[in-house]
Amino acid sequence: MLTGYRYLLAFTPEQNAYAEKVGAACRSVWNTALEQRRAYRKRGAWINYVEQARQMAEAKTEFPWLAEVPSHTLQQTLRDLDKACRTHGTWKVRWRSKARTDPSFRFPDPSHIAVERLNRRWGQVKLPKFGWVHFRRTRAVGGTIRNTTVVRDGGRWYISFCIEDGVVAVEPNGKPPVGVDRGVAVAVATSDGDMFDRVSIRPGEAKRLRRLQQRLARQRKGSNRRRRTREQIGILNARIRHRRSDFAAQTANRLTRDHGLVAVEDLRIKNMTASAQGTVEQPGRNVRQKAGLNRAILVKGWGAFLSALQHKARYNGSVIVKINPAYTSQTCHACKHVARESRESQAVFRCVACGHQANADVNAARSILAAGLAVTGRGDLAVGQSVKRQPPELVPA
Numbered sequence: 001m002l003t004g005y006r007y008l009l010a011f012t013p014e015q016n017a018y019a020e021k022v023g024a025a026c027r028s029v030w031n032t033a034l035e036q037r038r039a040y041r042k043r044g045a046w047i048n049y050v051e052q053a054r055q056m057a058e059a060k061t062e063f064p065w066l067a068e069v070p071s072h073t074l075q076q077t078l079r080d081l082d083k084a085c086r087t088h089g090t091w092k093v094r095w096r097s098k099a100r101t102d103p104s105f106r107f108p109d110p111s112h113i114a115v116e117r118l119n120r121r122w123g124q125v126k127l128p129k130f131g132w133v134h135f136r137r138t139r140a141v142g143g144t145i146r147n148t149t150v151v152r153d154g155g156r157w158y159i160s161f162c163i164e165d166g167v168v169a170v171e172p173n174g175k176p177p178v179g180v181d182r183g184v185a186v187a188v189a190t191s192d193g194d195m196f197d198r199v200s201i202r203p204g205e206a207k208r209l210r211r212l213q214q215r216l217a218r219q220r221k222g223s224n225r226r227r228r229t230r231e232q233i234g235i236l237n238a239r240i241r242h243r244r245s246d247f248a249a250q251t252a253n254r255l256t257r258d259h260g261l262v263a264v265e266d267l268r269i270k271n272m273t274a275s276a277q278g279t280v281e282q283p284g285r286n287v288r289q290k291a292g293l294n295r296a297i298l299v300k301g302w303g304a305f306l307s308a309l310q311h312k313a314r315y316n317g318s319v320i321v322k323i324n325p326a327y328t329s330q331t332c333h334a335c336k337h338v339a340r341e342s343r344e345s346q347a348v349f350r351c352v353a354c355g356h357q358a359n360a361d362v363n364a365a366r367s368i369l370a371a372g373l374a375v376t377g378r379g380d381l382a383v384g385q386s387v388k389r390q391p392p393e394l395v396p397a
């Protein structure tokens with residue numbers, strides 16, 4: 001199975017300067033090639049990867065800064081652009097602006113890459129034209145490297161390897177199923193009553209972020225001070241993002257390791273961003289909480305969590321079942337009565353029909369589990385019954 005590993009690079013000052021150069025060249029190639037593709041489209045014509053790669057090879061004789069960059073890396077940029085244009089359409093592909101895009105470049109040919117372990121904490125990787133680069137070896141690079149990406153994120157350079165790890169298919173783990181709801185107060189609540197949460201932004205950081213953003217708003221466009229403020233915001237955001245993705249990966253690992261089936265809501269990002277109010281048929285959830293910036297953060301976090309779940313499920317022999325989210329927060333898990341009024345507050349669910357009371361997120365997670373089991377034809381497994389005797393017989397996704 002394909003998986004990705006990411007490590008912090010420790011460039012020498014020369015390597016760092018060269019990386020900036022390569023990143024800038026790739027950005028420039030991307031933008032120029034995109035402009036060219038758009039010009040062709042305007043005339044009703046196409047230009048493909050082969051022709052663009054040929055023209056770039058020519059341009060290298062004219063522009064020394066282009067010739068300094070590894071050829072495969074430049075070609076890969078054109079290939080990535082080609083793929084993006086085919087997938088999203090030439091007009092929807094975005095420019096890589098200097099201010100908004102972190103520089104990144106790829107080495108598509110694994111035969112040009114070598115990885116060595118130096119000691120317990122450090123490894124080194126040989127990259128074309130860079131030579132040996134040290135990296136923080138936080139875990140072993142196991143498996144066969146397929147391709148390699150170098151990216152600057154929050155002011156630091158990272159290397160990520162796409163790796164074929166040789167794991168074929170994992171047997172279903174036969175563990176009991178679980179329903180998972182994304183809460184507002186807690187990040188993740190399960191039908192077992194477990195809560196998973198972690199602070200992703202500390203109060204001091206929130207304060208500092210606010211101050212930096214205010215400062216940014218005052219600063220003159222294109223000024224050096226503004227660029228520095230933007231960099232600081234980027235570094236802070238990256239730290240928060242890493243913390244959140246660590247949390248997603250760890251929670252996803254635990255859930256899929258301990259459960260043979262994980263039922264979650266199928267929340268298409270579009271659905272969620274369109275309207276927090278929802279429609280009459282599908283009333284929105286957590287309407288007030290979803291408003292504004294908070295909503296955007298939640299959407300992002302949940303999307304990342306879902307992909308982490310899918311990924312870990314393949315390794316842990318679990319399956320992810322996505323269910324329609326309508327009414328899960330308003331359905332009583334005990335008597336199945338649906339009423340908006342039952343959701344007494346953000347935290348408390350009290351059924352207006354039978355009086356069943358529970359943590360609102362846990363109640364929702366139980367409804368999600370019931371729906372997930374119904375979807376997979378295991379609806380007979382009511383929650384609370386001894387599900388351990390009847391593990392879901394499902395093939396991992």
Ligand SMILES: [Zn+2]
Nearest residue numbers: 332335351354
């Ligand atoms: Zn009830």
